[in-house]
Amino acid sequence: MKKIFIVVLMLVILGKQNPYAQTWAIALHGGAGNMMPEQFTKEQLDEYQRELSNALQVGINILKGGGKSLDAVEQVVRYLEDCPLFNAGKGSVYTHEGRIELDAAIMDGNTLGAGAVASVRDVKNPISLARKVMEASPHVLLVGSGASEFARLQGVEMADSSYFFTSKRWEEIQRVLSREKMGTVGCVALDIHGNLAAATSTGGMTNKRWGRVGDAPIIGAGTYANNATCAVSATGHGEFFIRNTVAHDISALMEYQNLSLNAAVEKVIMLKLAKAGGRGGVIAVDRKGNVSMMMNTSAMFRAHANSNGVLSFAIF
């Protein structure tokens, strides 16, 4: 009888300590815009769903295994950067001068550590360079050739312009998307240790010039994470997201007005941002694992999953 009691007690203790029993949640986006279903072929839509699913699975595997949200968001965004379907990394749109200039940011909600890069032209995975900025430099934001120099010192994988060559098929899809001037990838996650993280990566606006930088690498605008509140990654018309400090405003409404994640996201995206004329959306997760994905455009490539078995994909 005593032995059975001890075994049961141990199982209870192990169960409590077993990280696999705890809550995790993840959400990702691949850009927002006023696209309509009829602008895509069935094959294109299938391909988007397949790639979003693959990317999500990368994050699920990390979180299920007790891994860190910071690793999950970095690896998911890396996957999306490597996929030519999205406007980040390999699939990045061209600037006015026919170059690519990439922006990315990552933030650790546990420490408020953050790293970001802007206007880099020769780094294969800007999100991983952003993480190096966070962990291996005393800085938060590095730009241009200086950021590339830091990348080389850190042994980050570089890529020449031929890597960013875009296929004819991609160009066709891009013609649809570029009219919206949107397209960014991002991921937010809660891990079983209770830590939130956010990551965003983008090629920016099609035909952008003058070294324009959008909201993605701006902590508090396109990317933000804080264990006290939520993790947010945004996509849309970046200038409006900067002026409205969208990501931090969502966090502030939760912190200072005790709004739920969903109510905070709704107020900022559907009311404040929309009223200001800003088009786009966000994905967000709070410390309880609630996920909110909301846009004031007709479409946002998005997906999420959690430890309760939820697994969802949507575009429109």
Place this chain on the structure above:
Amino acid sequence: MKKIFIVVLMLVILGKQNPYAQTWAIALHGGAGNMMPEQFTKEQLDEYQRELSNALQVGINILKGGGKSLDAVEQVVRYLEDCPLFNAGKGSVYTHEGRIELDAAIMDGNTLGAGAVASVRDVKNPISLARKVMEASPHVLLVGSGASEFARLQGVEMADSSYFFTSKRWEEIQRVLSREKMGTVGCVALDIHGNLAAATSTGGMTNKRWGRVGDAPIIGAGTYANNATCAVSATGHGEFFIRNTVAHDISALMEYQNLSLNAAVEKVIMLKLAKAGGRGGVIAVDRKGNVSMMMNTSAMFRAHANSNGVLSFAIF
């Protein structure tokens, strides 16, 4: 009797319409750090006070005359950029490579319009380029050579490296300041039309490298203005100001918790930022003309004035 009544009535109406009777307020800073009085000679301190006073007068003249807060903050910061005593414009510190790389931002609290530039090397007054970004481009943030290209297109005054040559005397003072790695100039103002504005300009950290960008050009971190709450310009260890979205956090505490300007500034600078290990300060003004100037370092070059006749200067 009737005539006298009409004259009095007209005077009352004119008085109400007379913009000169209304409230204006202005504050500026020239950097914060853990400097002590004994590190400066009497002559150096006099020179600082004289330049802060001259800069403030530029703003007072604009605001007293019914001018816009946006013009006041731009012109005050231009004055400070042209003064070799401060780490902005002409007096900017050198990067690791012996160059200068300047950051600046301006924000209009009436429209939430904002403009910013980062890592520009050849523009005499980055704050005026930031204003051009706000008013003559669809963007908020331009960086590097792209920002310079935009500057030339806009007819903004350029400057070659000889302009940024710093005198021996300045270098001596700079040796004291640079140990703190701080030094930025900024200005916030309320005009008689009820509009708030903020502007910040900096040469960044001494010996910075890899294209490091601090908080000054980051809307919501080092610079923010919103007629609904306040205008803020920050100075200090920029990475902490970015991670803590300091300027927007002050605004959010006023908007969402109804804190007074001073209580919001105190909470963010003396509690949250200090707890995170971030050193520096802010100047801020609200829509009633209240001014708050607070730092968690031993010193911040600062000054303010308002329509009630207040005129003050302080360093320690």
